[in-house]
Amino acid sequence: MVMTSVQYSLRALADHVGGVVHGDASLSLHGLASLEQATARQLSFYNNAKYQGQLTATQAGAVILHNNDLSLYPGKNAIVVANPYLAYAKIAQLFWRRPKASAGIHPTALIHPSVQLGYDVSVGPYAVIDAHCVLGDHVVLGAHSILGEACVIGADTELAARVTLYFGVTLGQRCMIHSGVVIGSDGFGFAPHAAGFEKIPQLGKVLIQDDVEIGANTTIDRGALDDTQIASGVKLDNQIQIGHNVKIGAHTVIAACTAIAGSANIGAHCMIGGASAIGGHLTIVDQVMLIGTAMVTNSINEPGVYASGTGLLPRKEWQKSAARYRQLDALARSVNRLKKQVEESKHHA
Amino acid sequence: MVMTSVQYSLRALADHVGGVVHGDASLSLHGLASLEQATARQLSFYNNAKYQGQLTATQAGAVILHNNDLSLYPGKNAIVVANPYLAYAKIAQLFWRRPKASAGIHPTALIHPSVQLGYDVSVGPYAVIDAHCVLGDHVVLGAHSILGEACVIGADTELAARVTLYFGVTLGQRCMIHSGVVIGSDGFGFAPHAAGFEKIPQLGKVLIQDDVEIGANTTIDRGALDDTQIASGVKLDNQIQIGHNVKIGAHTVIAACTAIAGSANIGAHCMIGGASAIGGHLTIVDQVMLIGTAMVTNSINEPGVYASGTGLLPRKEWQKSAARYRQLDALARSVNRLKKQVEESKHHA
């Protein structure tokens, strides 16, 4: 991890997350690491039985864990909490030392005179901000940010270096947008005619609410007529594609490389595994979990866990299975015929 | 949608698309919206029986529809046309008010003295244009455009902000390239040897013809020996990957996140669904449609509609099916043995 000079006592860290100290409360810790890599002055955490061997062997100065697991780590320094993963997240925030954006506006940033800037805004070198944009307090725009006309950025939102917003994009408060993200590009709409295709102008906008995180190189298209909408607390990983007019409900989490076609309507509190593909003009209700590489071609009307795909096989076996897959309907019909024949032969016997 | 102050009478809009007015031809309309969201001064369109309920309930001032559907919308204001979707596209173009690129060359743009600029070219801030590039009339380069040596951009082509062309890329006329696109990067070629891999220099170029649209963060590699070629009228969505030496025929449309491996040769007038994967060194004839997430490992020699994948299942059922998939060949052999046994028992009976 990135080295920092900050340190905390085990007591202070436990207090920060409402945990109970076991062992030496005065122990001074200067960072976090995995069970495997942690040293005597670092804290680690344990919340998965898969890593029990690593817990036993760890050199960590102390470990965050659940009361039920304390017996696996007897006589050592520990912080006991109800939710070790959440406690780890909160303590990691104490040790987080990202380079600070320079306060203020870099002299090379090009900002249209009509732009409204909040208090304590930071704009990196070579940023370009078009007319009528509005930036809230404490907004941070990284180097090479590009904001089209009339974008609105809520307070405490940060754009990493090289994020591009087309015109008319709204971001809420406390959002984090990573490098290479493009928001507000044209949706994919073309009306076929005799000589080719007629472009369908994309007249809608993109509305993103508060506390949304968007991963590197993700793309979000503007709406065709109505707006593309992403609700509060949504977390999008890297290289996700969101088509025009998609709606994503609050606190839904989507892993990398997922493709969502136009006008899909995804509920709240969903968890979508990586490299999934979701078709257009369909609805997924709240509380749906998709296992990675899920292929969704119809609406999902019941909460639950869904998956698709064949699993992985050695190539030779795969070739056989894939060949049989083509004949699966014929095979099933054969079985049905056999059933009848066997039934009949019973009656004859 | 983005608000505009422009308005048209129903008569004028119908005339623009060769349609017939029903109802109040003098009605003044100031925009387009979906059936669900349109208000009394907005136009909408109907071309899909799925949305018949929305047609009945719409508050739209008028609707574009086909003569066959007029009875579903009796006594209301309408524009009747043969192709409502195409008419919608053309009318939407009337209402399209994107922020205009500033005419002229931004003073921060770095343009090599050998570059040839056409009439009325617009180059955004911090663009970098290398030696021997040629830009046609009315070309628009967005902020942060980067053009390597000897690129050629046809008249009326627009690059959104932050598009990168390596050296030797040719774009035709009236193309639209979205943010984050990279064209002309090295194809993926390495010759294995005892100690690792030898880089295969990518000596080819990229040739893109007229009226091509390319979506955000799509990547197109230069050829290894010959050139990567994309014909007129091709439309590529976001985050598509085109390998070296790929050829794509005229008016083929490819949805987002599709991956096309090197030297694939794709016909004209194909429609390729999103998140499809097309293997290298294969041919797809004209007029092929692939359903999204199609996996193409062999040439497709007949026009038609193709698909692959298993569809989506609840996880527990999926686990059972996936486990059985591994045994599919054994299952089919069992059925064949059973058939024989049942046949034989008949003869014995």
Next chain:
Amino acid sequence: MVMTSVQYSLRALADHVGGVVHGDASLSLHGLASLEQATARQLSFYNNAKYQGQLTATQAGAVILHNNDLSLYPGKNAIVVANPYLAYAKIAQLFWRRPKASAGIHPTALIHPSVQLGYDVSVGPYAVIDAHCVLGDHVVLGAHSILGEACVIGADTELAARVTLYFGVTLGQRCMIHSGVVIGSDGFGFAPHAAGFEKIPQLGKVLIQDDVEIGANTTIDRGALDDTQIASGVKLDNQIQIGHNVKIGAHTVIAACTAIAGSANIGAHCMIGGASAIGGHLTIVDQVMLIGTAMVTNSINEPGVYASGTGLLPRKEWQKSAARYRQLDALARSVNRLKKQVEESKHHA
């Protein structure tokens, strides 16, 4: 291909790769092309029986091929070598004439005074290099490069235009990084709690060793606690996603659009086909080959070739097969029951 004025005799080219000349050793060649496109002053190569027809018909001035194939190309000019593909790579390097980066630092590049620059470093226009970065000798940074704090770039490494490194990224020597790449963005980590999600700070770094190539728009996340690590000689194609804490062993090659989830541990000398998806917290041993679109959900403990998916079908057949896939477990149970019944009826007979 890009035209060059350089030319070599067939003898000189053969000598360069330790090959044997057949035919006119004094023939002067000015470039390479495919068998199909090569002209009388160009060299081509042959190493795949699929292209035997093209070999017979080629207009190439000479062909690189294996001794075993010489009889297919009798009486012509040839370079005979043990590995024609490798010889082609090495000869292509002779003909490679990419535009040279201007030596020196462009006046618009913003370089923090604490940055250490090696000998003969080239930094393109509008690059931004933060504090405490260290660049080795002959490093080339393209236009619009962005380096966060404390990045280290080894000697002879090149970043194409518009590459973004977050803080604390290390690249080895002789690496090639293509446009749009983002390295060091936050891994995707959020701890669920009652009101939504708590961000897990990503405290790790990214360590990339020597001779690594990374394709356009690929993203590599920094580690959560420990570091994301990519070993020497790894080749990554375009639009690949590497999650936090992933480890990739030496000389592994990964084709485009592959997604690798967090904490996956991939061995050395693997070959991973395009659009594959590899789950998190699993291990793949050395020498594994995955056919494109492989879906890996469990560790792979044996070297070998693996695949997944159903293959491509005409849509109507696919619909039937996909429907039967849902019932595959029931079908297999039916077959087992039938087996028993047939066995029993035999005993009764």
